[in-house]
Amino acid sequence: MSLSVFLTPLRLATGWGPHPRLLSGIGVVMLILMRLTLGWHFFSEGHEKWRQGDWDAAPFFLNARGPLAVQFRQMVWDYDGSLRLDVDKTKQHFAVYRDKVAKHYGFDEAQKRQAQANYAKSIEGLEFILASNATDLEEYELGRKRIQDLKRESMREGVPSLAGQAETIRTEWRLKITPVLREIDALWASYQQAQTLVATTSQVADNGELKLGVPRNQFMDTSVVNRWIPYFDMTIGICLVLGLFTPIASLAGAAFLGSVFLSQFPPVTGLGSSYQLIECMACLVLAGTAAGRFAGLDFFFHAWLRKPLTPTAE
Template identity: 35%
Template structure:
């Protein structure tokens, strides 16, 4: 079945009536290479930086989709790692139950992974006990400060639900100050708790013998994971950017790559909803998205790209097949 875009066996864009001039073709190639290089460089930079995360990108969103984007940030306010819970009276408190359940389950999984003997089983139980005491000490030491932080989180959440606070500029500035203060307090606690989790994970794996370690370490999981959170996104986006960029540079699968890139740029634009209070300008992303759509519409990989080679090979193959059938 022939595509509607064919005229006399040629695509509209390259037929004599619709053929682009040399300058137009060169600008399309330049546009493809420019967008491709940007995506590729962004991807490589992120891949080379293990600390890169999309968390700040989502937390800095503005507009009606802000709540959606914030739910994609893993443990955004540290509630899971700080063991947030509610008392019977509805007041915030600290409960280590969830963390200790994960730790106990991890001990069992590590023992099964390495095939621990009885002595190693006993050592792993002792390891769990020692690190549980360390965790308990930490949250006892900082209990009052962390619970006060939980109260401030609840006040912030209540203020967010007030439409008046979103529409008044001075109140938005006040809310931004509160967010910055909360983040400043949260950072050191999460760093400490991360070290405790990491220390337990390292210690429990260290019980394995040299022969057992040949199976590779078994890393402990993360609490409160979402279906698509930043822990997943942070692994996908760098490679997505690099692959889209490489495909555009090569002119291979240009329409697919450009459409994927345009969709990605559109998602960035949606995090800064145009006209929303506090939204940042997204002119550059909008222009690049429109440029990517031009690449989709013009099949720009047909010009100085591998799409031209693939298209010719496919045309010869289908023509030979038709000749054989006839």
């Protein structure tokens, strides 16, 4: 009994669909081709993201327009710039990096003084950027408050036009703040470069370069997504191509593609995201038919796991 409880989830992971004899030969071939095609697509997409090294999901999330638009936008790291525009939080992050750099490379006293000078110069640069763009930042704050007010009003009164006004203000708001955030991003990059240059060539070679990174302000944002999505895509692709744990891989792929489709829902943005819906449905077909048991490793795993669960005559 205990063995059955343990092995049943594994059987489900390798396929619970109809017996292969219940499907026609042509249907089986089509399932195999579908599985291989989807698997290769997932793998190639993930590999390309991994090869680029600097792939960023932020532009996609920022352009979300579907029913999950708000959730996707909020997944962009520091979406509204509140962290980068906060001098105190930036000081804290830069100070932590300054101390980490000194410890990582093993700075001597002279190098520590230079690292401190770089820190002070960068904070002065941030304050100068904020002062130079004070008018735009003030309008930005007013726009952000207006968006929040319109959101509350549209939820309370159910007026679609209010949501449209909020979207218009949001677009203007992003245009207003984007140049400022670009300046700050350049400052962050310059700060990392300056601190790295304090280290000698041998210190960098022996210890490797230490990245400035970004402080996390929520559990899941693009700082995490950018790192793991390439591996997620490649893993799903490999599982589908090999026919390994196909139901799990297919359902994971369907959930991912379904969320992409909802973020760019066609009635709002046209038909550009329809192919994600088509592939999502195809993944569900693979999951529901145990497609990995046809010319896939799930056939062997399922047969091996089935034996301990088969009752034996006493």
